[in-house]
Amino acid sequence: MADSQTNSAWATLLDVGRPAGGGRRLHDRLAHALRTAIRDGRVTEGAAVPPSRVLAEELGCSRWVVTEAYGQLTAEGYLSARVGSATRVSWAPDPPPRGSRGRPSRTASARPPVRYDLAPGLPDLRAFPRRRWAEAVRSVTGSAVHYDLGLPDPAGHAAPRETVAQYLRRSRGADASSESVSVCSGVTDGLVRTCRALRAEGIGDLAVEDPGWGRLRDAATSAGLRVHPVPVDRDGLCVDDLARTPARAVVVGPAHQFPTGAVLSPARRAGLVHWAREVSGFVVEDDYDSEFRYDRHPVAVMQGMDPARVFLLGSVSKTLSPALGLGWLVAPPAMAPALRAANPVAAAPPVLDQLALATFIDRGWYDAHLRAARRRFRTRRDLLVATLGARLPHGRVAGTEAGLHLLLYLPDGTDTRAAVRSAAAAGLRLADLDDYRTAPSARRALVLGYGNMGDTDILPAVDLLRRVLRTPPRPHEGAHPAAP
Known part of the structure; x- marks a missing residue:
């Protein structure tokens, strides 16, 4: 099935039917239908599945049903999702033996190669500092003491937490300490941890920017929060529209909104902090690529304005490479116990990678x-x-x-x-x-x-x-x- 498959054809192909005698839930039936289509070769490897919003409209169901089904098949390896690209089929059945009557399946070799990549989401991977990163890894591998090699603290090793806190204070104007910093695998991981903590504190509604990064919306729903889109204009998130939602928390990119590129205006920054105080809520600041500002110095983080009300998320995915799987979460001090309790088995990145990042920053290479x-x-x-x-x-x-x-x-x-x-x-x-x-x-x-x-x-x-x-x-x- 090619990418140009019409939405109605997808709805016909994924006929989820009706449950028999209190059978499986709708998202389970949808996942089963799509899984079967992939296994049968009716949807081939490399084919793009419809955006969750589009398929939900075609099937007459909620978007949550589609995102749950897609998430399940992604976890099973049938689908894969990349930032800035469609969710695609990543598995194909074995071709039938030569001479058999089975339907021959088209393979990934039939897909056109990517000649030019103008999709967003990646830094210059050709410029990854291989030599210095390798030197940092060698250095920490040789110098790590034996207890560094034990089970990692879910919040991260103490040394990189202190290094990240120092970096954020001097370069981003953050109010951060090693106690408030957690090392995580990226912004999405940090947001899931944050949403779990918010839910444990009784916050069930989260606002997000519209347009915005769909993976952040999916991360929030996976943590059990109800998501409320809020429009963005040339001055960033519309705070007046936010105030009309039941949300007591909001994810926002004030320094550089994705994908519009808007910078949250000073008046709206102040208004957003005022809103968080009024509703006893929180701002979750996505600081994903703020280091790259070309007309002036990068705008400082909002977290420094009110560290008691603002979570700060960041990573090296847009500065070094997403393959490193390294990021950070700065939490309000009063939320630290809730954050730990809501994520008791959170997986921290490998300790040697954390130490390598600390070395890379401490030596001035970053x-x-x-x-x-x-x-x-x-x-x-x-x-x-x-x-x-x-x-x-x-x-x-x-x-x-x-x-x-x-x-x-x-x-x-x-x-x-x-x-x-x-x-x-x-x-x-x-x-x-x-x-x-x-x-x-x-x-x-x-x-x-x-x-x-x-x-x-x-x-x-x-x-x-x-x-x-x-x-x-x-x-x-x-x-x-x-x-x-």
């Missing part, structure tokens, strides 16, 4: 890597913006001040979903802004990541995008900056 990365990404951003302006003059670029991605707004009527499919068939990875919204919008836009692109790939990638969008070139093309 700061040096960030300085070089900022210069490289600024140059690449400028090149991409200029190329888009020249090759796609009818588009409007936004969200360029920070981060590793930008938005390309397209003329009304542009079928961005079809463009993403056509681009994928041609070997170009893109993301539709609607994939991050809870409901479709009339404003058509693509989310273009440039973190993991080579500079020499930008021109051919944009030319391929222009062909996908069927935009004719201007008679005399010249690079010029796009509108903000």
Whole structure:
């Protein structure tokens, strides 16, 4: 089944039927139907399954049913999800023996290779500091004492917790101490831990940004919280809309919102802290790529404004590599007992990896890597913006001040979903802004990541995008900056 499979065909294929005599719940029946389709070869390896919102509408069920089914099949290895990309089938049955009557299955080799990756979510993996990271790992492997090699503390080793606290104080303006820091495997892990603690404290409703990163919404629902989308505009999260929800906690990216790139305005920062105090609630600050600011110094974290009401989440996924699986969670002091009690068996990252990160930061290598990365990404951003302006003059670029991605707004009527499919068939990875919204919008836009692109790939990638969008070139093309 190709990515272009229609939604109605998916609904027919995944006919979940009716439970017989108090049988399985709807999400279990949906998971069974999709699992069977994959095993039978009716849905082939590499095929993209519909976004949870789209399939829920087609099946006439809640989005929770679909996300639960997808989560179960992801845990079983039938599906895989990547940031900035569709959830895809990651398993295929063995092909039938030669000469058998079984249906031959198409294999992953039939998928078009990715020639250019303009999807968001990755840093420059070519620039990963292999030599220095390897040196940090060798150093801590040789110097670790015997008790460092025992069972890890769920909150993380004491040394990297102190190092991370110092780093956040000096570089992000945080109010952090080794006691308030937990080392986790990334922002999603930190959010799940936080949501469990919030639920244990009697908070059952969580607000999220819309548009926003779907994995954060899924993490909250997996922890048992009810999720309430709140709109985002050019000044960030709309705090007035937040106040009209029953939520007493909110996940927000104040320094650089994903995917719009908005920076929370000073007035809304103050209003958000005031809201948290008024409802006896909490702000969960996602500080995912704030180190990359190109027009001024990075905006300091909100957590420093009210450490009693703000959780702070961060990781090295956007600065070094998501393969390291290293991040941190800074919790309000009064919430530390609830955090530990709600996550008694939380798995900390390997201790030697934690110690390697501490060494990497303590020796100044992390700061040096960030300085070089900022210069490289600024140059690449400028090149991409200029190329888009020249090759796609009818588009409007936004969200360029920070981060590793930008938005390309397209003329009304542009079928961005079809463009993403056509681009994928041609070997170009893109993301539709609607994939991050809870409901479709009339404003058509693509989310273009440039973190993991080579500079020499930008021109051919944009030319391929222009062909996908069927935009004719201007008679005399010249690079010029796009509108903000």
